Amino acid sequence: MGYLGVKVNSSLITVDQLKKKYGENEALKGVSFSLAEGDFLSIFGPNGAGKSTLLKLLSAQTRPSGGKIYYGETEIKDLTDDFRTKFGVISHLPFLYDSLSAYDNLKFYAKLYGVENIDFRIKEILDIVELTHRKNDLVRNFSRGMLQRLSIGRALIHNPDIIFLDEPYTGLDQHASNILTRILKELFAHRKTILMVTHNLAKGYELSSKLAIIRRGEMVFFKDKDDVNDYEFEDIYISLVS
Amino acid sequence: MVRYFKTVYHIIEKDLLLELKSKEVINSMLIFALLVVVVFSFIFEPGAEYKNDLAAGILWMSIIFSGILGLNKSMMNEINGGNLNALLLAPVDKSAIFFGKGLSNFLFMLIMEVIIIPIFVVFYDVPIMNNLLFSIITLLLGTYGFAILGTLFSIISVKSKTREVMLPILLLPIIIPVVLSAIQAMNIFLKGDDISESFKWLQLLLVFDIVFTLVIYVIFDFVIEE
Amino acid sequence: MNRIMKSVDTLAIVGIIIALYFAFIYAPTEAVMGAVQRIFYFHVSSAWIAFFAFFVTFICSIVVLINNNLFYDDIAESSAEIGVIFCTVVLITGPIWAKPAWGKWWTWDPRLTTTLILWFIYIGYIMLRKFVEEEDKKAKFAAALGIIGFIDVPIVFLSIRWWRTIHPNVLQQGGGGLHPDMLTALIVCVVAFTLLYISMLMKRVNIGVLQRKINLIKR
Numbered sequence: 262m263g264y265l266g267v268k269v270n271s272s273l274i275t276v277d278q279l280k281k282k283y284g285e286n287e288a289l290k291g292v293s294f295s296l297a298e299g300d301f302l303s304i305f306g307p308n309g310a311g312k313s314t315l316l317k318l319l320s321a322q323t324r325p326s327g328g329k330i331y332y333g334e335t336e337i338k339d340l341t342d343d344f345r346t347k348f349g350v351i352s353h354l355p356f357l358y359d360s361l362s363a364y365d366n367l368k369f370y371a372k373l374y375g376v377e378n379i380d381f382r383i384k385e386i387l388d389i390v391e392l393t394h395r396k397n398d399l400v401r402n403f404s405r406g407m408l409q410r411l412s413i414g415r416a417l418i419h420n421p422d423i424i425f426l427d428e429p430y431t432g433l434d435q436h437a438s439n440i441l442t443r444i445l446k447e448l449f450a451h452r453k454t455i456l457m458v459t460h461n462l463a464k465g466y467e468l469s470s471k472l473a474i475i476r477r478g479e480m481v482f483f484k485d486k487d488d489v490n491d492y493e494f495e496d497i498y499i500s501l502v503s
Numbered sequence: 504m505v506r507y508f509k510t511v512y513h514i515i516e517k518d519l520l521l522e523l524k525s526k527e528v529i530n531s532m533l534i535f536a537l538l539v540v541v542v543f544s545f546i547f548e549p550g551a552e553y554k555n556d557l558a559a560g561i562l563w564m565s566i567i568f569s570g571i572l573g574l575n576k577s578m579m580n581e582i583n584g585g586n587l588n589a590l591l592l593a594p595v596d597k598s599a600i601f602f603g604k605g606l607s608n609f610l611f612m613l614i615m616e617v618i619i620i621p622i623f624v625v626f627y628d629v630p631i632m633n634n635l636l637f638s639i640i641t642l643l644l645g646t647y648g649f650a651i652l653g654t655l656f657s658i659i660s661v662k663s664k665t666r667e668v669m670l671p672i673l674l675l676p677i678i679i680p681v682v683l684s685a686i687q688a689m690n691i692f693l694k695g696d697d698i699s700e701s702f703k704w705l706q707l708l709l710v711f712d713i714v715f716t717l718v719i720y721v722i723f724d725f726v727i728e729e
Numbered sequence: 730m731n732r733i734m735k736s737v738d739t740l741a742i743v744g745i746i747i748a749l750y751f752a753f754i755y756a757p758t759e760a761v762m763g764a765v766q767r768i769f770y771f772h773v774s775s776a777w778i779a780f781f782a783f784f785v786t787f788i789c790s791i792v793v794l795i796n797n798n799l800f801y802d803d804i805a806e807s808s809a810e811i812g813v814i815f816c817t818v819v820l821i822t823g824p825i826w827a828k829p830a831w832g833k834w835w836t837w838d839p840r841l842t843t844t845l846i847l848w849f850i851y852i853g854y855i856m857l858r859k860f861v862e863e864e865d866k867k868a869k870f871a872a873a874l875g876i877i878g879f880i881d882v883p884i885v886f887l888s889i890r891w892w893r894t895i896h897p898n899v900l901q902q903g904g905g906g907l908h909p910d911m912l913t914a915l916i917v918c919v920v921a922f923t924l925l926y927i928s929m930l931m932k933r934v935n936i937g938v939l940q941r942k943i944n945l946i947k948r
Contacts, residue, residue, distance in 0.1 A: 284864030352588075662870070663861045673874060677878060710884075
């Protein structure tokens with residue numbers, strides 16, 4: 262048994278000919294790749310390419326129409342409910358309750374995920390996202406930047422090993438953006454596995470260890486960052502996507 | 504198993520806390536129920552004898568209409584922040600999430616009923632103390648059936664374009680056995696008629712509640728997954 | 730497939746013509762109610778189809794939830810649309826028969842009232858399908874309604890029957906209260922209507938399948 266409780270070969274996540282259809286719409290047409298523990302993958306591509314769909318499939322929010330996803334050697338559909346404790350998901354919806362305070366929101370999710378030492382952990386998280394001074398304020402009064410920071414805190418409160426982010430930088434002010442970058446760098450340094458969908462080529466390139474481009478449901482580019490220069494990458498992206 | 508009930512409990516706890524802070528759901532239910540109670544009283548001549556025959560019916564009408572309002576409002580909380588999706592992401596049984604929501608809706612309706620019924624007794628001069636215990640049982644069984652089917656249909660209808668209208672259209676025909684049984688039973692209790700006549704209605708309520716609890720428990724995971 | 734559909738169509742048309750003969754000519758005139766009683770054959774046959782169609786929707790809903798095969802969703806939807814038509818026929822022929830026969834348009838009789846509730850559930854099902862935007866959710870949510878609605882119908886019937894009762898319980902008398910020729914006519918009508926239902930269902934499912942293909946190409 263590997264450290265994550267599944268039988269691990271060299272890959273943590275293996276995706277094999279993954280397909281997803283919504284009704285008649287083929288969102289993903291056969292995507293294959295693999296990630297090792299501790300990889301930071303940034304996924305780029307035009308709107309509607311299927312990036313969010315890929316994240317949803319990998320975080321078990323939806324089932325594939327074809328192909329397979331493996332965590333270690335176990336297929337995703339054979340994983341228990343418990344395995345979802347290892348996932349932290351940040352999307353463009355905040356997943357927060359308007360009429361509750363920051364503290365109460367975190368407390369609820371902490372309980373749901375079975376976090377121990379809840380009060381201590383909440384304090385820790387609030388520190389990390391720099392919202393300690395607002396812990397008793399109702400979320401409905403938060404700015405977009407604060408919402409996103411709290412949402413990040415919510416996603417991390419149970420100490421997940423695999424983190425999914427769907428366009429997390431969109432609409433963030435500079436302060437929140439800096440905090441997010443700092444957190445992502447720390448998570449990467451702690452060997453967490455991170456998958457991030459983003460439109461921000463520079464940011465994505467800076468933070469990741471692997472880069473992918475998806476266009477119309479197909480993965481048209483997948484490489485280690487070390488194998489490609491940042492300006493090279495920008496050219497590649499533009500040529501592939503136009 | 505314990506995890507399952509803990510999940511249900513946490514969701515109920517969260518909803519009660521939410522309601523404590525915002526008071527949106529119960530307030531709108533209360534005002535509406537009160538309005539129904541008052542407006543319907545214009546059907547009668549004051550002091551008319553036959554009003555006792557209709558009292559249970561009017562009470563349940565006001566519970567149902569304000570219940571629908573409450574269900575809609577309660578589901579808005581989950582949809583607004585995309586919270587339902589977050590709940591489905593959690594490492595818990597999906598049907599536990601459903602029963603958490605269903606039971607907290609059930610509790611909200613009970614709270615509304617506890618407030619409305621004394622007011623109802625005042626306006627309609629209804630002998631609620633006749634067979635009070637049986638009336639309470641009827642209220643519990645009937646409200647439960649309404650709450651869980653209502654919660655299911657509010658999850659279903661919240662994703663449709665005409666969400667406020669969709670919920671009553673779906674719920675009301677299905678809930679007719681509950682309405683009928685609850686009113687018939689309570690009529691017997693309020694009028695002081697022979698209680699043994701009420702047993703079949705109470706049994707029907709119980710069977711209804713059990714059957715649909717089981718059905719939803721079985722199908723919910725399939726229905727909610729994408 | 731086309732040949733099968735053509736055969737079913739032919740059978741249905743022939744069936745209806747035969748049924749008309751049986752209902753209007755072969756069956757004896759009822760002693761008390763007179764000629765208006767003949768509507769009973771179409772009324773009961775439509776009721777049979779209305780409930781059978783919903784049963785088909787029920788079964789297909791279960792299948793859709795289990796295996797996500799949208800073909801069964803097409804059948805469920807088609808059966809519901811056809812079912813609501815027959816259901817409407819029942820609700821219209823009911824009062825037309827009731828007024829001359831029993832003096833009132835609507836008697837809150839358990840079977841007819843349950844059919845009325847069924848009609849509302851059907852309408853809810855169809856409206857839900859129209860108003861849910863996300864394709865993948867539409868089939869599953871409709872399936873939930875199809876399952877719950879169908880299980881609910883007998884409970885509705887029971888509760889209303891306890892509440893009141895007037896309808897002449899034709900079949901429960903073992904067909905004994907019914908003249909044998911009338912029973913024959915009834916069976917002929919039921920068979921004819923079933924053929925009609927199947928013929929309509931096949932056409933409607935075909936349209937549904939084609940519609941999906943069109944939507945795919947549009948994209």
